[in-house]
Amino acid sequence: MSKMVSARIPDALYEQGCVQLEQLGATQTQLVKAAFDYLLCNRSLPPTSGVAQGKRKRVLTKEQRDSLAARLAACRLDIRIPSDVAYDKEVIRRAREAKHEALS
Numbered sequence: 001m002s003k004m005v006s007a008r009i010p011d012a013l014y015e016q017g018c019v020q021l022e023q024l025g026a027t028q029t030q031l032v033k034a035a036f037d038y039l040l041c042n043r044s045l046p047p048t049s050g051v052a053q054g055k056r057k058r059v060l061t062k063e064q065r066d067s068l069a070a071r072l073a074a075c076r077l078d079i080r081i082p083s084d085v086a087y088d089k090e091v092i093r094r095a096r097e098a099k100h101e102a103l104s
Contacts (some may be wrong), residue, residue, distance in 0.1 A: 005032055 009017075021031060038046050060068070 017031075018028070021028065035046065
C-alpha cells in the first residue's frame with residue numbers, strides 16, 4: 001500500500017524544481033521518496049546550501065542570457081528623437097496652436 005502526499009510550495013520553487021528534475025531524469029515521486037529515505041536514515045532534514053531560500057543569486061546559462069538579450073532587443077523602439085531642444089519646443093507650440101484653433 002502507498003500513501004498520497006500533498007504539499008504547498010511557491011510556484012517559482014515548483015517550476016524551477018520541475019526543470020531540475022527533468023534534467024536529472026527524475027520524477028516528483030522519486031524526489032519525495034528520496035526525502036523520506038534521507039529522513040529515516042539520518043533522522044534530520046537534508047542540509048540546505050546555507051543561503052536562505054530566495055536569497056540565492058540566480059546564474060543564467062549562456063542560452064538563457066542570449067534569449068533574454070534577444071527578447072529585450074525586440075522590445076526596443078526605434079524612434080529618432082531630434083537632439084535640438086528648440087525644435088521640440090516648436091513642435092509642441094504648433095500642436096497647441098492647432099488644438100486651440102480647432103476649439104475656437
